[in-house]
Amino acid sequence: MDVPCEIRLNRYRINSIDLPESVEVGPGDTLVLKLFNEGSPLHLTISAPDAARFTDFVHENIFLEEDAEIQVYLRNDVFPGTFTLQVITGYGANRSDLLVYVRDLPVPKEEKSVVVQQEPQAPPKLPVVPFAIVTVAVLLFIIYVGTGLTAFEASAFLLLIAGVLAAWFLRP
Incomplete structure (x- = not known):
């Protein structure tokens, strides 16, 4: 100036x-x-x-x-x-x-910091598909225990693995 x-x-x-x-x-x-x-x-x-x-x-x-x-x-x-x-x-x-x-340089005015409030996060949703698969697998295992038929045990085991895979691939 x-x-x-x-x-x-x-x-x-x-x-x-x-x-x-x-x-x-x-x-x-x-x-x-x-x-x-x-x-x-x-x-x-x-x-x-x-x-x-x-x-x-x-x-x-x-x-x-x-x-x-x-x-x-x-x-x-x-x-x-x-x-x-x-x-x-x-x-x-x-x-x-x-x-x-x-003279000294004028002190720049401080900018007011704007606090951005984060929107409250929705509570975590229950993973419906993996939960349903695991529930059916547990029911099949209970039927196996009651009847002793190996087909229910194998079905429960395969369904349980399918539930774990579904939970893994459908995660958010």
Whole structure:
């Protein structure tokens, strides 16, 4: 985001500097220094002696005839703090400092977590086909025990195996 800052030169007298006391920027912002010359051309130096941890901007020497813009890019990974931009005119005759406050990034709003309630699961259904087969197999075995006929025993055994296979293949 561009943060404008107006600096007016030669406004009251030759080589005069009129700038705000401070400006606030955030990590990743661009401080746009808008230079307005309201008098005769002048030599101007802008330096940032204590800004190494915030920006790569070191200094700029300008011969200013009219208006100009200087961009000071701030790094994205900086912590809150301050640094000074020095504006010097008249080959060192006049100096003014601009205090730059680097604020912390705004904390993103927390998204409310949506709790999705699961639908209650239906109680497990009784496997009808395997249950019926096993019931018939038990009845055949009871008949075998009562009569002693081997055909009922063999039928009960085969039906019991069919019930186990049906339970296996018809499982949910």
